[in-house]
Amino acid sequence: MILLTLMAIVVIAIVTQRSLFGVVILSGAYSFLMASVLIVYDAVDVAMTEASVGAGVSTVVLLGTLALVKTREARADARQPLALFVALVVGAALVWGTLQLPSFGTADAVIHRHVAPYYLQNVVPQTNVPNVVTAVLADYRGYDTLGETTVIFTAGIGVMLLLRGAWRRAQRNRKDA
């Protein structure tokens, strides 16, 4: 609860902040809080990913972006009733969706009755790997993880092409001029 309150404070700070440098640092802080929440939920793998990607790498990449662009947020027109309406409706729909969720840690929730018992009983005899999360990710759902790896590969190649290609064009233009 304390963590969630802190997260809400950070979000409000991000919204009111005009300096983009502050926003980047605050979103790093938000990621660390999120990682702490995930540790409270015993999801250490996800917490590790959140701390290293959300707070570490993406903060650095965003700072790198800030070095390339202006660091002040452009002042937007504050009166947009349609945007407010959409935000409220989507927010209300999300809250409404959570109302039907089983409470946290319920043993007979749907998610614990489908494939989870099969994995828990069969992972060690079938794969020799005590960590069920690893076995599910790399073996039972190996095809999905291959897809994820390919997504990272594609995204990396795309960013490299975009940044370098534009840079080369600028070089060429400078030479021509």
Added chain:
Amino acid sequence: MKADLILRIGTKLLLPFILLFALYVQFHGDYGAGGGFQAGVISAGMVILIGITFGLETAQRVAPKTLVEFMVPLGVLIYAGTGIAGMLAGKNFLDYSVFSSFAPKGRERGILFVELGVLVTVSSTMIALFYAFVERGRPQ
């Protein structure tokens, strides 16, 4: 640009532990939390930390750009190659039981191989992103 003395010494002290932790997360993924993705990001974080503190040139001496860009597709190839090895042995794509005569042992090995592939692609992609952004920001 030279970073502060405390920053430089502190970074130097931290670096081996970050790398060790990344390797631990990678090879202990079968038993504890984590796996290729987390290890990849942590090891990439080490190179990025070097880049922030000691400058891009030092980071590129540690992880040369050509090597990093070679590793981006290499990881996907390791992963897909593991799958194709299963096909060549007459089983399904990504069926790891072929890596040992005892099927669970083979699946354990297969998981190690694909996690290695994930590690290679994730870490090199993160480093390559960092290089791309920093080099773009350089006044040429």
